[in-house]
Amino acid sequence: MSTLTLAQMAVEVLTTADGREKTALSHKHAATWFAARKAGTPIEIGTASPPLQPARPEKPELLSPRDVPRRKPGTPEGRMAILHAVAHIELNAVDLHWDLIARFSDVAMPLGYFDDWVKAADEESKHFNLICDCLERMGSHYGAMAAHAGMWRAAEDTATDHMGRLAVVPMVLEARGLDVTPGMIEIFKKAKDNQSVEALNVIYGEEVGHVAYGSKWFHFLCGRHEQDPKEVFHALVRKYFHSTLKPPFNEEKRAEAGIPPDFYWPLTES
């Protein structure tokens, strides 16, 4: 039986720096949460003060996006750079889901809400490790190249706005992942890199769920506050997201995840 609350577990993950250690702890805490749920003795949610920024390893060096070197996808170096960028996104996603749990733990939510985000955090941990395995097989590793510094910005911008967080992180950023992943899978198929194709397919399949959790709980909160979901979504994304949304959109997967076209098309214009 765990003596930690869920919020404390989240802070433990957020304050662990090493990627493999962070994701191992994330998986362990998720297993503890679900075992307790299955036994009918759910772990207390509790409250916690998560750090404004999560602990991260010394490497990769974090650079402004325009300073991260671009490489051609037709080369092994280019494909390693893509995988490295994906690993960075996945590690960030582990922290984003645990941060959502800890930072807004004072908002009363049904247990199913916590089930969803613990599951999502556990899946991100698996995604990070799958991609690290691919990098290591190619003779590289997470930390071997520079990575984007701006990844945590959405979390900081929405640190005091629960609905803003759901709108920007799962419903904009993770939905963007659904748009770009099929093209990435094609690059690795062309290179006959089956291990990377398989890893990206796992990610692609599970990310639909994360976007769907975002949409589900965003709509839930709109209902609680008697607000119009589409209007609130547009207002929050314009407030917290520093860019317009860029087509082409994966309309099929977005629909599957509960995000209709009238949510995102108007945001292609400022």
Ligand SMILES: [Fe+2]
């Ligand atoms: Fe992921």
Ligand SMILES: [Fe+2]
């Ligand atoms: Fe995700």
